[in-house]
Amino acid sequence: MSTPHVLLGLLATGTKHGYELKRAHDERLPRARPLAFGQVYATLGRLQRDGLVAAAGQERQGGPERTAYELTEQGRAALDRWLGAVEPPMPYVTSTLFAKVVVALLVADVDRARAYLVAQRGAHTERLRELTAVKTSPSATLDDAVAADYAIAHLDADLRWLRTTLDRVADWHREVHS
Secondary structure, eight states: OOHHHHHHHHHTTSOEEHHHHHHHHHHHSTTSOOOOHHHHHHHHHHHHHTTSEEEEEEEOSSSSOEEEEEEOHHHHHHHHHHHHSOOOOOSSOOOHHHHHHHHHHHHSOHHHHHHHHHHHHHHHHHHHHHHHHHHHSTTOOHHHHHHHHHHHHHHHHHHHHHHHHHHHHHHHHHHHTO
16 A cells, blocks of 8 residues: 555545644554554655655644645656556465465365364355445445455455365365375
8 A cells, every 4th residue: 555645645645733634544544554653654754755744734633733734736747657557466475374274285184274274164155244244234335335346356366265265275185195
């Protein structure tokens, strides 16, 4: 995820201070890892240094003074370029699940590897149920539904891969032992 571009997008909707940006990020990307406040402020500092955002004043509402930020024309242009660029598919498999299955097949006996695959399939299936409940809840927002759909599609792909891998392990086991 490109945190700077997400923050630029959130600022495109209006002036905000760091706390508001963190809250907006966590609400608008409900299934993404929440941003740390330090990450928000460090990113804002770089965006300001690069001329993509500007301080829009100070406010104090019963707490510490907060600097509000606004998107500059240069920031809007950078956001437009980012939004217009097609995201290339990832060239490498970077998944803990994939790495764990490969290592399990390498070091564990076939029954233990199969047991891991079955347990992982169960965990994925349970998560699918949870996400389906989230997106079909009467209180679900569009952001909730879109995030749940994205996660469900990835879980579904993982489940198909787990099923294929279980079949391959069974076929390999039959070949070796026949």
